[in-house]
Each structure stands twice: as C-alpha cells, then as structure tokens.
Amino acid sequence: MRYFSFILTLFTCFFANAQQVNGIVYNSIAAIENIKIVNLNTKKFTVSNKKGQFTIPAKVNDTLHFSSIFYHEQTLIINASHTNDTLVIELKKINNELEEVVLKEKHMPKLATIEEVETNLHNQLLEDIKNNPHLYGNLNDGGIDFIQVFNMIGKLFKNKNKQQPIQYATYEELISTFENSKILDQFFFKNTLKIQNHQQDLFIQYIEASYIDSKLLQPEKEVYLIEYLVQSAKEFNAIVKAYKEKD
CATH class of the missing domain: 2.60.40.10 (Immunoglobulins)
Structure with a gap:
C-alpha cells in the first residue's frame, strides 16, 4: 500500500x-x-x-x-x-495620444544677408589660404585656383550629409545571439517559430540573407527581434512547404 x-x-x-x-x-x-x-x-x-x-x-x-x-x-x-x-x-491597448502643444512666440535671430555670408566666406578662405597654401594648388599670377577651392567646399558639404551605413548581422553574430539568449532557445524555435532541428541552420542562413540590421541583436531590442523572427519564420516555412509540394 x-x-x-x-x-x-x-x-x-x-x-x-x-x-x-x-x-x-x-x-x-x-x-x-x-x-x-x-x-x-x-x-x-x-x-x-x-x-x-x-x-x-x-x-x-x-x-x-x-x-x-x-x-x-x-x-x-x-x-x-x-x-x-x-x-x-x-489586454488594454496603449493610447499613444500626444499631449497638447502650446506654441509660444519665440524670438528669432536675425538672418545674415547674402552679402554678409559672401564676405565671411571670402575672409575665411583668404585666412585659410594664408595658413595652408599647400592645400590650394598653384597660384597663377597671384590668383587662386577657384575650381579646386569649390571642389573642396563641395566635399565639405558632402561629408556633412554622409550617413553612417547600416551594419548587417552576420551568421556568427546570429548564432552568438541565440546561444546567449534565455528566450530564443530550442523551445522557441520548435514551438513558436515551428522550425525543426534539421532546418534551424538553414533558417539562420535565411535570416542572414535577409540583411537584418545588427542593431536588432542588442539585448534591449529583443522584443523587436522576436517580431522579426516570427514574421521571417512564416515566410521561411511557406517557402519550404511550397518546395515540398513541388517535389
């Protein structure tokens, strides 16, 4: 008993x-x-x-x-x-309503005139030519190689407007993220993403080929990474299913 x-x-x-x-x-x-x-x-x-x-x-x-x-x-x-x-x-939906914005009259600084801008630019160029003559090429008859000057000014503006390129996640970075995550484990792959063991490596290669932004691999971005993986898994499984049906 x-x-x-x-x-x-x-x-x-x-x-x-x-x-x-x-x-x-x-x-x-x-x-x-x-x-x-x-x-x-x-x-x-x-x-x-x-x-x-x-x-x-x-x-x-x-x-x-x-x-x-x-x-x-x-x-x-x-x-x-x-x-x-x-x-x-x-669940209660979050209302993202913006608070009322009260516009107040603000003192605007006086804008410089075209003449003032040209004068300032002229003075800055002369001062820079005096201090760095080697940067402006040959001077002919006391003149300035303005084509070179304008090219340098153009490069200056281009550099200011140049944006940082997106860094895409590599296969190794994806593997490291999954191995170190407490949530993105085997249970998540099998039950949430419906990705079986023999397909997981192929799925990770599929994610890499989709050019995922490496910023999503940061711990504070994990919620957004999960949403990306769920959507990508749907697409991946649909491709696998279509391929099997074709065979």
Whole structure:
C-alpha cells in the first residue's frame, strides 16, 4: 500500500510539472496575435497566433507575463483551475495620444544677408589660404585656383550629409545571439517559430540573407527581434512547404 502511494505521488508530481496551459488573448474588439507570453519561473516563451491562441508549459503557482509594445503588460499566477480550462486574457491597448502643444512666440535671430555670408566666406578662405597654401594648388599670377577651392567646399558639404551605413548581422553574430539568449532557445524555435532541428541552420542562413540590421541583436531590442523572427519564420516555412509540394 505504501509502495502504491509512493508511485501515485510520483506520477502526480510528474504530470503536474508537465502540464500545458492553453489560452486566448484579446482586446475589447477581437483576438490579437504576436502577444509575448513568458513563464517567469521557467523562462519558457511563446507568442499568440492569428486567433489569439497560445500554449505554454506551466504548473500551479507559476507566473505568466503578457506583453506587447501596443498593449499594457499583465501578469497571471496559475492556479489549479487554470490548468483545466482555457485562459481568457484581455489586454488594454496603449493610447499613444500626444499631449497638447502650446506654441509660444519665440524670438528669432536675425538672418545674415547674402552679402554678409559672401564676405565671411571670402575672409575665411583668404585666412585659410594664408595658413595652408599647400592645400590650394598653384597660384597663377597671384590668383587662386577657384575650381579646386569649390571642389573642396563641395566635399565639405558632402561629408556633412554622409550617413553612417547600416551594419548587417552576420551568421556568427546570429548564432552568438541565440546561444546567449534565455528566450530564443530550442523551445522557441520548435514551438513558436515551428522550425525543426534539421532546418534551424538553414533558417539562420535565411535570416542572414535577409540583411537584418545588427542593431536588432542588442539585448534591449529583443522584443523587436522576436517580431522579426516570427514574421521571417512564416515566410521561411511557406517557402519550404511550397518546395515540398513541388517535389
């Protein structure tokens, strides 16, 4: 009898730890997708689908955290009834209303006239030619090589307007990000992105080929990276499915 009680207790603990919690997330109008749901106890993670549905491993007393950049965050502590029923979570949308802006009359500085600008530029050029004659080429009959001067001025403006190029993430950087993340783990790839083990390396190459901005790999940008990966996984899986059907 004691042995039977021990086995019963063991099975009870096992199934309690292996429970899946199902639910649906909606706002005041309809179900909402791409809501991030995190089990704060186990760090397991998933997102809601197009119908607002989600499934996540959780047991009694675990805390689920619901979040999105468009909705107010919400937490829920799992009790016994939650493991048997479908959770229904309502999120409140964030109203990004701008505060009223009161325009006040501001004193505007007096703008320089064309003559003043030309005079200042002329004086600056003469001073620079005096201090750095080697930068302005040969002087013919006391004159200035104005073509070279204008070219130098043009380069000055071009340098000011030049933007920093986008740094795209490399395959190695993507691998490092996934290995060091507590959320972007195997559970995330298999259950959220629907990417199986034998396809994960190909999917990462697909992400690299899409020229993802390396700024998304920063820890504070992880929410945006997750949204990018979810969308990319849909496209990747659609391509794989179409290829299999073709064969």
